[in-house]
Amino acid sequence: MKKVIIYSQETCPPCHAEKQWLKENGIEFEEKDIRKNDQYLQELIELGAAATPATIIKDEDREEIIMGFDQAKLAEILGI
Numbered sequence: 759m760k761k762v763i764i765y766s767q768e769t770c771p772p773c774h775a776e777k778q779w780l781k782e783n784g785i786e787f788e789e790k791d792i793r794k795n796d797q798y799l800q801e802l803i804e805l806g807a808a809a810t811p812a813t814i815i816k817d818e819d820r821e822e823i824i825m826g827f828d829q830a831k832l833a834e835i836l837g838i
């Protein structure tokens with residue numbers, strides 16, 4: 759089972775689009791709003807991301823980081 763974490767913020771249209779797309783495809787995710795929690799912002803910076811959304815997809819043996827709403831890459835990794 760893959761775990762999906764999305765770093766987002768309210769004022770980010772691509773963030774809203776990605777979350778909607780994930781919901782439409784039945785993918786559960788954990789949202790980390792960088793404007794509501796400074797720790798999340800720090801985690802985002804440590805990932806090397808400069809903008810939202812940034813998405814982490816983890817499973818037992820690997821972790822993928824996707825910068826921006828890259829629907830094709832998300833679909834490939836999530837097997838949609």
